Amino acid sequence: MSLFGNKESVKGKKSLVIYFSRADENYAVGNIEKGNTEVIAEYIQELTGADLFKVEPVKPYSKNYKACCDEALEEKRQNARPELKKYLEDISEYEVIYIGSPIYWGTMPMSMFTQLEKLDFTGKMIKVFTTHEGSGLGTVVSDVKKICKGATVLDSLAIQGSMVYEAKGRVQNWIK
Numbered sequence: 001m002s003l004f005g006n007k008e009s010v011k012g013k014k015s016l017v018i019y020f021s022r023a024d025e026n027y028a029v030g031n032i033e034k035g036n037t038e039v040i041a042e043y044i045q046e047l048t049g050a051d052l053f054k055v056e057p058v059k060p061y062s063k064n065y066k067a068c069c070d071e072a073l074e075e076k077r078q079n080a081r082p083e084l085k086k087y088l089e090d091i092s093e094y095e096v097i098y099i100g101s102p103i104y105w106g107t108m109p110m111s112m113f114t115q116l117e118k119l120d121f122t123g124k125m126i127k128v129f130t131t132h133e134g135s136g137l138g139t140v141v142s143d144v145k146k147i148c149k150g151a152t153v154l155d156s157l158a159i160q161g162s163m164v165y166e167a168k169g170r171v172q173n174w175i176k
């Protein structure tokens, strides 16, 4: 990619959003075509020009909410590292990495661990965001700090999943 590409952040820093998000049946908002975290990831893209990378496990979670909860809990219990459809291998061209995740059982879905553990975050600036239904950031910030060695983790943002369509202003203030 070009050093002088047009994907610069508001601070003039080249940015990337790494996120997980699931559509289908959701806790608070019924069946949705686009996951809550993806809505926020796209705001960041719109506001900063960031590139997006979506983490997608080979075996998708059930469309049914309760079944999805059970699957995700089992993965957490096993400390699993689910296989992904594609892997991001190199983030050297980016200065700012936004890490976005729904809260699953207090932290990120295990597929986010699969992806983040593959990358070298040395010297990067990281901004964590979550969508949730009560747990806020959960343990995501401390989990990210453990995985993403050598990075500076800046201020984080937690948004209630059912409020994402009203949250663009908050996202904008957070990015500034």
Ligand SMILES: Cc1cc2nc3c(=O)[nH]c(=O)nc-3n(C[C@H](O)[C@H](O)[C@H](O)COP(=O)(O)O)c2cc1C
Pocket: 020, 021, 022, 023, 026, 027, 028, 034, 035, 036, 037, 038, 065, 068, 069, 070, 072, 073, 101, 102, 103, 104, 105, 106, 107, 131, 132, 133, 134, 135, 136, 160, 161, 162
């Ligand atoms: C498997 C699963 C586990 C969840 N665990 C939590 C939780 O521990 N705390 C919480 O506040 N919300 C929890 N939620 C709600 C999600 O974090 C919330 O709906 C989020 O906005 C979903 O994001 P998405 O639409 O981008 O996938 C859970 C949802 C699912 C599907």
